[in-house]
Amino acid sequence: MIALGLEGSANKLGIGIIQHDANGEAIVLANVRHTYITPPGQGFLPSDTARHHRAWIIPLMKQAFAEAKISFFQIDCICFTKGPGIGAPLNSVALVARTLSLMFKKPLVAVNHCIGHIEMGREITGAQNPVVLYVSGGNTQVIAYSQRKYRIFGETLDIAIGNCLDRFARVIGLSNAPSPGYNIMQEAKRGNQFVELPYTVKGMDCSFSGLLSGVEAVANEAMDGINANEITKQDLCYSLQENGFAMLVEITERAMAHVGADSVLIVGGVGCNDRLQQMMGEMCLDRGAKVYATDERFCIDNGIMIAQAGLLAFKTGGICSLEDSTITQRFRTDDVHVAWRE
């Protein structure tokens, strides 16, 4: 069976085409993406992001089908991100999904973005029932599967770790290309001093708004020349990562201890970060556990993960009617009935 996946919940527009062979093995036929990148110091606003997606979805769709070398008639279902995410961009993509569904008379499958990340991570890495750390610009959750639900064991109480990183990148004027998080990771490798910053873990959960305020305050002092120790941008990027990622490792470990897990799967855009993978690896080594992560094709938002999760749902009857093909900015990971697993 072949599924088309459309993703546009934030500034990445992704289209993927995936094939499941008779054994259920997944083959990626196409995975194309275009990112809306704003100038340094600026974030992306909803209406501008939607405008980007509207401008790029048709050329990207043609590119996907050219790469896959199939015709639309071979598609079994059209999967799209129902949520969570930003309203206007999500809606632009849903309109095209509906149009294709009616034009080619193919069923629609509504997909939860977080579950897209999880299912693609499982498929690519082969991880068997890991604790999942889902970290991106919009989400920070620790998830474990139990009885047909991806249950949230811990999460951020305010902003996502990626949002903290992205907003700090704006303060210090880093480029948003290819992504602000990538540039923070590169700057951090050149850091020498560790700066004390707020560390906020609350039981199974964590919080990043205090960390963001803290690191911004030190950055502003340094830029005003107030700081005697000559703290550099690189030192702050390094300290921000060490501090924020340690918080994530702590809440992940707590969940692992609760469920007796022997592996961690890191998904979401921040999952590309070498340092996070390294720190998680050190914790897992201590516990005799394994870390699984994917590369930037799959951890950064993409269409193939929507196709993958969508096709799994489709095979277990998860079709969405036109009336139900609306989008939603808030969509909890544990609201989805995971019919395709035991």
Added chain:
Amino acid sequence: MEPLPHKVEIRVPFPSEQDAKLCMQVLAPDRELKEDHVARTLSLDGNYLIAKYFCSSARMTRVTLNSFFENLHLVVDSMHELCSL
């Protein structure tokens, strides 16, 4: 004073009735964000899609109609460009 005094009717011609109906079915599921400021009906008249908007202010009318045309444009372009995939 009426709550939604600004009324606009848009008649969009399509090559056929089926095309107009398809477009209507694509746009219909989404509800207006500010339902106490904007009311909308969608209907068909032969090969025309009829969109009627009732808005609370000139500003709401402008914002709503801009959004309608952006979405309509996207759907029409998709129908035109992607039918040969």
